[in-house]
Amino acid sequence: MRAWLMDSMDGVEALRFGEVADPQPGSGQVLLRVKIAALNPADAFLAQGLYPAHPPLPHILGRDGVGDVVAVGPGLSPIRVGETVGILRCEVGVNVWGTLGEKVVVPMDSVTRVPRGWSIEEMAGAPLVYLTAWQALTQWHDPPAPPPVGAVLLVTGASGGVGVASVQLGKSMGLTVVALSRSEEKRAALKRLGADVVCDPADRNLVNDVKAAISPKRVDLVVDSVGGALLTQVIDLLGYGGRISVVGRSGGVVPEFNTGSLLFRRIRMGGVSVGDSPAQATQAAWQEIVDRLDAMGQRPQVDSIVPFEEVKRGFMRLDKGPMGKVLVRVAG
Numbered sequence: 001m002r003a004w005l006m007d008s009m010d011g012v013e014a015l016r017f018g019e020v021a022d023p024q025p026g027s028g029q030v031l032l033r034v035k036i037a038a039l040n041p042a043d044a045f046l047a048q049g050l051y052p053a054h055p056p057l058p059h060i061l062g063r064d065g066v067g068d069v070v071a072v073g074p075g076l077s078p079i080r081v082g083e084t085v086g087i088l089r090c091e092v093g094v095n096v097w098g099t100l101g102e103k104v105v106v107p108m109d110s111v112t113r114v115p116r117g118w119s120i121e122e123m124a125g126a127p128l129v130y131l132t133a134w135q136a137l138t139q140w141h142d143p144p145a146p147p148p149v150g151a152v153l154l155v156t157g158a159s160g161g162v163g164v165a166s167v168q169l170g171k172s173m174g175l176t177v178v179a180l181s182r183s184e185e186k187r188a189a190l191k192r193l194g195a196d197v198v199c200d201p202a203d204r205n206l207v208n209d210v211k212a213a214i215s216p217k218r219v220d221l222v223v224d225s226v227g228g229a230l231l232t233q234v235i236d237l238l239g240y241g242g243r244i245s246v247v248g249r250s251g252g253v254v255p256e257f258n259t260g261s262l263l264f265r266r267i268r269m270g271g272v273s274v275g276d277s278p279a280q281a282t283q284a285a286w287q288e289i290v291d292r293l294d295a296m297g298q299r300p301q302v303d304s305i306v307p308f309e310e311v312k313r314g315f316m317r318l319d320k321g322p323m324g325k326v327l328v329r330v331a332g
Contacts, residue, residue: 003101004311005058009049012061012315020058023097023105025073030108032067032085034330036124037099039311039318040064040161041248046094053094062099063092065330066114066124070103077108085111086123088282089131089274100311102330109279115290118299125325126300129161130289131274131282133169136162136223136245139270149174152217154210154237156201157225159186159323162247164301166223167195172292178210178219180230186323193298201226207236218242226251235261244269305329 005016025031043061045051066086069079079085090110092098097105114123137153138144147153153170157163158179170177171194179195181187187198197213199206210219218239224231228251234244246269261267277285293299301324306314308330318326 001102002308003060003097006047006061007058009047012044012047012312015047015061015312016058017309017311020060020101022103025071025105027074028077028108029073029105030069030077030079030085030111031071031073032065032087032104032106032111033070034065034067034099034102034104035084035332036066036120036305037062037328037330038064038125038128039314039326039328040128041250041318042128043093043098044315044318051094055095060097060099060101060104061093062101062104062328063087063089063094064124064126064128065099065104066120067099067104072108075108079108079111083113084120085113086127088112088127088279088286089277090279094275099330100328107279109283112283112286115294117294121302121305121327122300125161125302125327126165127286128274129325130165130169130300131277131285132162132247132272133165133223134285134289135274135277136166136247136272137169137173137221139245139272140221140243140268146173147175147221150176151220152176152178152214154178154180154219154222154234155195156180156222156230156234157248157250158190158195158198159183159321160225160250161325162223162225164190164193164324167193168296168298169289169292171195172296172298175221176214176217178214180206183321189323193301194296201230201233207233210237221245223247225249227254228252229255231257232261235267238265238267240265242267245272246270247272300325302327
């Protein structure tokens with residue numbers, strides 16, 4: 001099969017388009033012929049050696065996708081040859097070959113049928129970002145649960161994949177959503193998706209503008225994909241008991257972080273890692289996500305689709321900050 005091969009940790013620029021033998025499904029696995037794959041920032045991090053996983057090389061990136069079942073390994077499965085299915089978060093693209101190849105092997109308990117009324121493009125780019133957003137929104141309760149209705153949610157990097165998912169799911173939970181994006185066009189799109197307040201994080205009056213917009217409330221929960229210098233402003237906006245779910249670091253290292261700013265409002269920060277979730281819990285969370293989006297008449301947002309041969313162009317678009325997901329049309 002044809003695939004984009006990662007021979008080193010020199011970044012996605014060093015990926016090689018080549019031929020490898022088709023993978024074969026083992027017990028409890030299915031083999032998919034990939035139709036649509038999705039690109040994620042985590043793929044680029046892994047290709048640079050900035051991710052905990054260290055798969056054998058050559059490796060094939062790609063964590064999300066939709067494909068047709070062409071073979072089923074030994075074991076009972078409700079999935080049949082010929083069905084079109086999507087891939088939920090698992091080791092695909094992390095420690096085993098991923099969806100940037102014409103075929104991919106996936107655990108049976110990590111595939112799911114395309115929701116009724118969804119396109120295969122909407123399905124292909126959704127699982128990782130929506131499951132990440134779901135964990136970011138619900139991880140502060142035991143067992144996991146949405147924040148109280150009426151709480152204020154702040155989403156940094158709101159036009160990215162996890163950002164859009166957080167805005168949509170936050171609205172489904174009855175939250176007041178504040179969305180940050182540097183682009184005026186993207187802020188308008190976030191408003192159409194339901195964000196109550198949209199602001200430019202580069203605005204020198206950001207903190208005062210957000211406080212005025214949500215007064216007398218303060219921010220209860222942040223889904224932060226940026227970090228960097230913005231974090232100190234985010235902390236300033238939090239109320240007592242405020243929480244920050246960290247899902248990324250596109251803004252780089254946080255400069256001169258004063259841990260004392262967390263003390264007297266009992267602010268808590270926690271990382272998000274959907275890879276910790278067992279398959280059964282992931283399936284249940286995914287069904288809840290689909291039900292919420294359907295109830296609102298919302299769908300995952302697709303920014304652009306590139307041909308299989310132009311994966312590197314897709315990563316360039318991802319690096320520029322898309323509005324939603326960047327997809328790869330592998331076949332069909």
